[in-house]
Amino acid sequence: MTADTASLTASRSPRGPRQDNRRQPLLDAAAALFRARGFHAVTMREIAKSAGMLAGSVYYHFPSKDDLLVSVYEEGVRLIADRVEEACQDTENPWEKLEAACRAHTEMLLDESDYAQVILKVMPEDVPSGEEQLIACRDGYESLFRNLVDDLPLAPTVDRTMLRLTLLGALNSAKNWYRSGGMPPGEVAMKMIELLKNPLQEKGSRV
Amino acid sequence: MTADTASLTASRSPRGPRQDNRRQPLLDAAAALFRARGFHAVTMREIAKSAGMLAGSVYYHFPSKDDLLVSVYEEGVRLIADRVEEACQDTENPWEKLEAACRAHTEMLLDESDYAQVILKVMPEDVPSGEEQLIACRDGYESLFRNLVDDLPLAPTVDRTMLRLTLLGALNSAKNWYRSGGMPPGEVAMKMIELLKNPLQEKGSRV
DNA sequence: TCCTATACCAAACAAGCGTTTGTTTTAGGA
DNA sequence: TCCTAAAACAAACGCTTGTTTGGTATAGGA
Numbered sequence: 344m345t346a347d348t349a350s351l352t353a354s355r356s357p358r359g360p361r362q363d364n365r366r367q368p369l370l371d372a373a374a375a376l377f378r379a380r381g382f383h384a385v386t387m388r389e390i391a392k393s394a395g396m397l398a399g400s401v402y403y404h405f406p407s408k409d410d411l412l413v414s415v416y417e418e419g420v421r422l423i424a425d426r427v428e429e430a431c432q433d434t435e436n437p438w439e440k441l442e443a444a445c446r447a448h449t450e451m452l453l454d455e456s457d458y459a460q461v462i463l464k465v466m467p468e469d470v471p472s473g474e475e476q477l478i479a480c481r482d483g484y485e486s487l488f489r490n491l492v493d494d495l496p497l498a499p500t501v502d503r504t505m506l507r508l509t510l511l512g513a514l515n516s517a518k519n520w521y522r523s524g525g526m527p528p529g530e531v532a533m534k535m536i537e538l539l540k541n542p543l544q545e546k547g548s549r550v
Numbered sequence: 551m552t553a554d555t556a557s558l559t560a561s562r563s564p565r566g567p568r569q570d571n572r573r574q575p576l577l578d579a580a581a582a583l584f585r586a587r588g589f590h591a592v593t594m595r596e597i598a599k600s601a602g603m604l605a606g607s608v609y610y611h612f613p614s615k616d617d618l619l620v621s622v623y624e625e626g627v628r629l630i631a632d633r634v635e636e637a638c639q640d641t642e643n644p645w646e647k648l649e650a651a652c653r654a655h656t657e658m659l660l661d662e663s664d665y666a667q668v669i670l671k672v673m674p675e676d677v678p679s680g681e682e683q684l685i686a687c688r689d690g691y692e693s694l695f696r697n698l699v700d701d702l703p704l705a706p707t708v709d710r711t712m713l714r715l716t717l718l719g720a721l722n723s724a725k726n727w728y729r730s731g732g733m734p735p736g737e738v739a740m741k742m743i744e745l746l747k748n749p750l751q752e753k754g755s756r757v
Numbered sequence: 758t759c760c761t762a763t764a765c766c767a768a769a770c771a772a773g774c775g776t777t778t779g780t781t782t783t784a785g786g787a
Numbered sequence: 788t789c790c791t792a793a794a795a796c797a798a799a800c801g802c803t804t805g806t807t808t809g810g811t812a813t814a815g816g817a
Contacts, residue, residue, distance in 0.1 A: 365794075381676065383590035387775060399777075400795050408775065469588065497750050502741060506750070508727060509720040509742050516719025534709060535716050542749045543704050543713070572764075594805060606807075607765050615805065 366404045369394045374415045374457040382412055382469045413473040416465060419458035420480045423451045427487060437494040442536055444491055446529040449514050453521045453528040463518055485511065510539060573611045576601045581622045581664040589619055589676045620680040623672065626665035627687045630658045634694060644701040649743055651698055653736040656721050660728045660735035670725055692718065717746060 372393035376385040387408055388398045405411040430447035431440045451459040467477035485507075492507045513535050521531065579600035583592040594615055595605045612618040637654035638647045658666040674684035692714075699714045720742050728738065 363793090381588075381590065381673075383588065384676065386773080388773090396794090397796060398775080399797080402776070403794060466588075469591065495750070498748075501745070501750055505738075505741050506745055508723065509745050512720040512723025512726075513716040514719075516715065516723060519719075520715060531712075534712050538708070538713055538716050538746060540750050541705075543702070543708055543747050569763075593803080595803090603764090604766060605805080606767080609806070610764060 363404070365394065365396070369396075369401060369404055370411075370415055370418065371457070373411050374419070374461055377412060377415060378457045378460040378464050382465045407472075409470050409472045412461075412465065412470050413476055415458060415461050416473075416477050417480055419456065419461045420484050422456055423448065423459040423462070424484050424487065426451055431491070437491070437496065438540075441488075441491045441495065442533065444488065445510070445514060445532040445536060449517065449528045449532040452515065452518055453531070454523060460518065463515055506539070510535070570611070572601065572603070576603075576608060576611055577618075577622055577625065578664070580618050581626070581668055584619060584622060585664045585667040585671050589672045614679075616677050616679045619668075619672065619677050620683055622665060622668050623680075623684055624687055626663065626668045627691050629663055630655065630666040630669070631691050631694065633658055638698070644698070644703065648695075648698045648702065649740065651695065652717070652721060652739040652743060656724065656735045656739040659722065659725055660738070661730060667725070670722055713746070717742070 369390070373385075373390045376390055376393060386398075387401055390411070391398045391401050394401075401411070405414065427444045427447045430443040433443060434440055452463060462481065465477075467474045467481070470477065488507055488511060492503050492510075495503070497503065497506075514532060517528070517531050521528070526534075576597070580592075580597045583597055583600060593605075594608055597618070598605045598608050601608075608618070612621065634651045634654045637650040640650060641647055659670060669688065672684075674681045674688070677684065695714055695718060699710050699717075702710070704710065704713075721739060724735075724738050728735070733741075
């Protein structure tokens with residue numbers, strides 16, 4: 344029983360004692376550092392030290408710094424995508440679906456996950472050897488929002504692509520000014536959506 | 551006469567022959583490289599080579615890589631601010647002022663100036679020794695948009711700070727997807743403003 | 758023409774980088 | 788208890804980095 348669960352938990356080779364138990368702390372450390380300072384400014388020695396080991400030891404778990412970043416990035420997209428998809432399932436109303444998705448998206452990017460925040464800090468072109476992989480990963484996530492916007496009942500003049508890009512651009516930019524302790528991230532998302540939904544001038548406004 | 555114009559053209563010391571005639575090409579080369587690849591990914595040797603000199607020679611014009619970046623960044627803010635302020639002066643209408651500003655802003659960031667695009671690519675925290683300087687510089691520019699939004703006749707429920715952040719965030723994010731040859735940058739700006747001004751649902755829409 | 762500050766080159770510097778190598782510790786299965 | 792694979796260390800590798808140094812061509816003012 345214990346042997347079974349152990350072998351199922353292991354991610355690579357079923358043989359030998361303790362498998363990959365330090366891989367996750369290493370990813371965590373890398374995620375925190377990449378998010379805070381970007382890909383090029385972080386060294387393997389820093390990542391290793393933050394996980395309690397030496398630089399050379401990292402190469403037992405990851406073949407290169409680029410590969411480590413790709414793993415962090417993909418985990419980040421996975422986490423935020425899971426969370427957003429889950430949030431969408433609470434309602435059938437297209438607007439409420441989009442709002443829930445934007446709340447979840449913004450909460451992940453502003454507050455909760457170093458992994459998700461790496462997506463905003465590290466650009467695919469920063470990592471030439473993994474650029475295509477990162478772009479594909481990010482595009483896959485964004486297609487989620489494309490579907491949500493496509494399902495919206497909108498005035499026929501509205502450009503849905505531009506709406507999606509405007510909305511995501513505005514939400515993602517919040518990481519440049521957001522400080523925890525003030526308005527919660529979910530409220531940031533809702534306020535931005537309200538700005539887009541409602542007209543800026545009152546119907547009967549004077550002047 | 552020629553002596554007078556020469557001494558006025560010189561930017562630093564009025565004594566001695568040919569003054570700083572290679573400083574500008576150096577800044578141009580740095581701007582192009584920083585914009586394309588970011589601060590940490592670009593080396594002094596690349597910048598020097600792109601300007602037709604050797605790495606050590608750059609230090610005759612700039613005391614450090616950080617200082618070089620700060621000079622490029624400040625020049626970028628100066629260029630975009632001048633252009634935006636100029637664009638605002640063509641009208642007295644608050645909405646038209648903001649629209650002209652956003653058009654100019656977006657044109658600079660998407661098309662015209664390597665210097666201006668450095669502002670989006672390089673984050674102040676990438677350059678610790680110049681962080682405060684860059685932040686102050688950027689904040690000064692953004693206060694321009696604060697004034698423009700403050701002058702808008704808006705419904706009293708509209709949060710003007712959030713509107714400014716949403717608008718600028720959306721405009722700036724266009725550099726992530728914009729490709730020249732398609733929609734012109736000015737139109738991108740106008741479409742985003744229209745999305746914010748007008749309601750997304752038609753007044754009498756069914757469903 | 759001589760002089761001086763300008764503007765660069767050529768070469769090196771120390772430090773730090775990502776990565777490799779060979780060895781050692783460690784823990785579980787037999 | 789012994790064995791084996793996992794997972795780490797310690798040290799070095801070759802290379803690149805930002806920067807410094809000392810020397811040199813150059814061009815205008817006197």
